[in-house]
Amino acid sequence: MTRPTIGSLRVDGATLHYEVRGRGPLLLLIPGGTGGAAAFDGVADDLAAMYTVAAYDPRGMGRSTLEDAGAEQFVAEHADDALRMLDLLSPGEPARVVGVSSGAIAALHLLTAHPERVERLVAHEPPVVEVLPDASAHRALVARVQETLRTRGLAPAMAVFAAGLSKDGDSGEPQAEAGLPPGAAARAEQTTAGLPYFVGRIVPGFMSYAPDVHRLKALSDRLVLACGQDSHGELPYRAAAFLADALGSDLLHFPGGHTGLTTHPAEFGTLLREAFRRP
Template identity: 65%
Template sequence: MTGTSPAVGHLRVDGANIRYEVRGSGPLLLLIPGGTGGAAAFDGVADDLAGAHTVVSYDPRGLSRSPLDDPEAPQSVAQQADDAFRLLELLAPGAPARVAGCSSGAIAALHLLATHPDRIERVVAHEPPLVEVLPDAAVHRAMLARVADTLRHEGLMPAAAVFAAGLAAEPSKDPALASDAPASAAPPNDAPASDAPASAAPASDAASGVPVELPPQAAARAERTLADLPYFLGRIVPGFMAYVPDLERLRTLSDRLVLAAGEDSRGELPHRAAACLAGRLGTEFVLFPGGHVGLTTHPVGFGALLRKVLSA
């Protein structure tokens, strides 16, 4: 769904300059993207949500439109959650807000709830890929180590392939053996977010292989996705997926938290993590249309259910 252009602003935070977009009016709804999608990951749902909210989406620190002062500075969940809090302070000082996060953005949303519950009215966390809440966490730690090793020794696209296979692998199967993973198991919203590596390359007609010229906006987004992928795989994936949430703290806030996952992603690491965390916290677990990238592949259904869950 497309609509009027959002208002664009920039927020100076410690070590970075955050680019954000604002649509609509009403109670504030902060949308936290995963992967390299940035604010554009929510383009398909933001206008609809803006009918009842002031919708704020943004590019997390380190992505191309929210540059770091020091490109080599370490990154953390706490730091990115603090950036989200600074946006709340800027755009709705002192007022309660609702938050929706996808993938790595869902992890930041969980930390934001745990550290600033007085400012958060409701959080929807869609498929946070939290390795440490899973009973087979050791298998997935080993996968992450392989991703880092592959990135170091073989390069970006081989590492992205290992990552994608590891997320899609059945829990009983070692991701190292998942070389026969289906081609459709492209890195999800959080691998290159709403843009898999293949989509960052020049588009081509499936039948002829002839390159297809993308519209300028889509071409620019694809270019940003590819440019941001090394930062995501090398800096965000290791720290975010190893993050250990404060379960005791979140349990006391479970009435404000909804864990969500895709109907089509059962068995994949992010879906399993969301379901497991919901069970451990005793909180609501909701299935959304599509898989890990349902936000992109099923925007109408995803947006409608998100609107319903946020207002419950």
């Protein structure tokens, strides 16, 4: 793996850690969950053959620190962080952007707020549950997760959350990391420290976000909505598919499930390159 150039960017209320590889037009990678920039390690080198690839830890995650550790998190603020990265690394030029999971929600807001800065966005399984007809049920899920976190702790809250995301409400252990290669498994273990922040701050802030569907429809030629081919029926898949239908757009299927980026990195990277070549 190529050693990236490491940098830090001061933004309002936080300092962002970022990594850059390759040369060419900018490709900004926005991670979801607690993985941070390392979530893209399996695809970054391959993409760097064509692009200047930049990935970063979202504010409050990994090596990106908050000035106020207890600050509430907002999608618009995270999208503004992405904009600051674009201003730093591709000033005045539109860039290609990839967002996964919660990072895809931030990327959708970036597209609607600053379309002139985004040449094309691939948004993989953004859990924009507010677009769904049963959105009220998912608001109740988030409330249950928060109450469980407050009264019983992280592990029970994660179990409630995983059950709510699943196809059938199975309350067993989450299966997101099944089949990970050894390097990715080691990284996943290191990210568990970010789970309290993710569950307590990111989940409520992001799953209450309602995208501007009319604005996205007007920008749909710049947007590729994607899902994992093994994610059918799961909540993030349902939300992304419903949004694609509302926009009159095709849904691009990537290998694996919600974490296909880490379970199938080679195939994921190949499809990303193809998505950016689509007319």
